[in-house]
Amino acid sequence: MAESPPTSVNAAAGEPAGTTGPARNPWWDNARFVSATLIVVLHTVGSLMERVEVLHSYHIATWAFRVPAFVVLAGVFSHAGPLGTRHLRTLLQSIVLPALVFSLLYSLETYWLGAEFELHVVQLPWTxxxxxxxxxxxxxxxxxxQLRHPLLVTTLVALAVGYIDEFGMLYSASRTLVYLPLFYLGWRIGQGALDTWFAGRWSLPVAITGVLASFAVGAWWHRDVDDDWLSMRHAYTAADPWGLEWAWVIRLLVLASAAALVVCLLRLVPRRRLPVISAVGAAGFTIYLLHPLVILPFxxxxxxxxxxxxxxxxxxxVCAVLLALVLGSRPVRRLVRPLTRPPAGWLFAPAAPRPPQPERTSGRTPVRLP
Known part of the structure; x- marks a missing residue:
């Protein structure tokens, strides 16, 4: 059986409430390190991809192990119960406020670099x-x-929104709906789905084959893969190879490949605690937030x-990998915590006191001692 997600986790962002503790599962931390580091490497060398073939090959080969893996991992640590007061406040403090803070920091940095100041709200910049x-x-x-067939319904929605021009980059509408099946898949994995796959010896060679196949596609056919197929940001166009009426098939194949490759990656990621990697991987969300601010000036x-x-x-x-290690280190994590999890006591109304609970009795007359 696969281990269940740790209980000491910020369910909104997938960040641990602490870096140690008996409930920590290093498997997820190791996976976060891999995904976050691959993202940092891509954003570091991204401007070179068009003229350096090996980097464009890397972009295609590792696509599923970057953002789709991050989506699945976010789903693993998510809460599917009713959104009570505590969960809603957590969403605001760990997602909404950091998004606004880092959007403002991005605007200030681009202004410092010579661009006009623009405050991004409905279309957040970069990552x-x-x-x-x-x-x-x-x-x-x-x-x-609550749906009878959640994965089927979310997949159909992901395919259908490609025909609606209004679902684009504003409010990240297109990516939200297209990646929703992967997010749900992550939640199912967190609930114990695919335990047989993750624990079985038979799945190891299959997972290795899947990862190697991804790198083979990146090496030999990377120029044949259209980046628009992977971005999930825009509606379909008539320029798609099979025409507008069959464009959904390409998206379906891309999503299915992403899901299969992510579970292959998770099967290969070590479950034991690894020196440095597990500790840094626990801060994968922090790495994701900080690295664009460092890379942008360069x-x-x-x-x-x-x-x-x-x-x-x-x-x-090498510098990109070192950057991921530094940004995920404990000192940096503590230093930027006011940014990644801003204090929000000033924003929330005082929590309502719980009503007194009626005393439960067994129905028998209590015996009074002298």
């Missing part, structure tokens, strides 16, 4: 779309689990694009 989608996923999950100043030799490109990749 912050994930927080807006996460907020809606958490609101939708208690409704989704990208906008053109310093990253100056890398034009294999050695310099490899050096950038």
């Amino acid at each position: 912050l779309w994930f927080l807006m989608s996460l907020f809606f996923w958490r609101l939708l999950l208690p409704l989704v689990v 990208r906008e100043r053109g310093w990253i694009e100056r890398a034009d030799t294999p050695a310099e490109t490899a050096g950038l990749v």
Whole structure:
């Protein structure tokens, strides 16, 4: 049986309430480290992809292990019960407030770099779309689990929204609905689904084959994969290879591949605590929030694009991995906690006191001692 998610977890963002404790499951932390580090590497070298074939190959080969894996992991730690006062306050403090804080920081940084100041609210910049989608996923999950066939219905919705132009980047509407099946899959995994897959010896060679197949596609056919198929941001177009009427088939294949590859990745990730990696992986959400602010000046100043030799490109990749390690370290995590989890006592009304509970008796007359 697969271990259940830790109880000391911020269910909204998938961040642990602490870094140690008997309820911690290093399996999830190790997986978060892999996904967060792959994301940081991509955003570091992304501006070089068009002229460096190996980087574009990396982009395609690891796509499912980055954002789709992060979506699934967020679902693992989500709460599908009624959204009571405590859960709603957690959503506001751990998702909405950090989204607004980091959107403002992004606006200030781009202004410092020479752009006009623009405050992003309905369309959050760069990686912050994930927080807006996460907020809606958490609101939708208690409704989704009430369906008779949740995975089927959410998949049909994900395929159908491609025909509706209004579902685009505003409020991260398109990505929210397209990735919803993967989020639900993550919740099911957190509830113990696929335990046989994760624990069985027979699944190990299958998982290895799946990961190798992803890298084979990245190596040989990466230029044949349209980035629009993977972005999940826009409606279908008539330019799709099979025409507008069959564009949903491409999205279905992409989503199915993503789900299969994520469970392959989770099968290969070690379940034991790993030095450094498990501790840093526990801060995967913090790494995700912070790294664009560090990378942006180097990208906008053109310093990253100056890398034009294999050695310099490899050096950038090493720097990206080191950046993930630093951002996920305990000192940085403590330093930025007011940003990643802003104090919100000033925002919330005092919690209503619980009404007194009636005293329960067994129906017998109590015996009074002298």
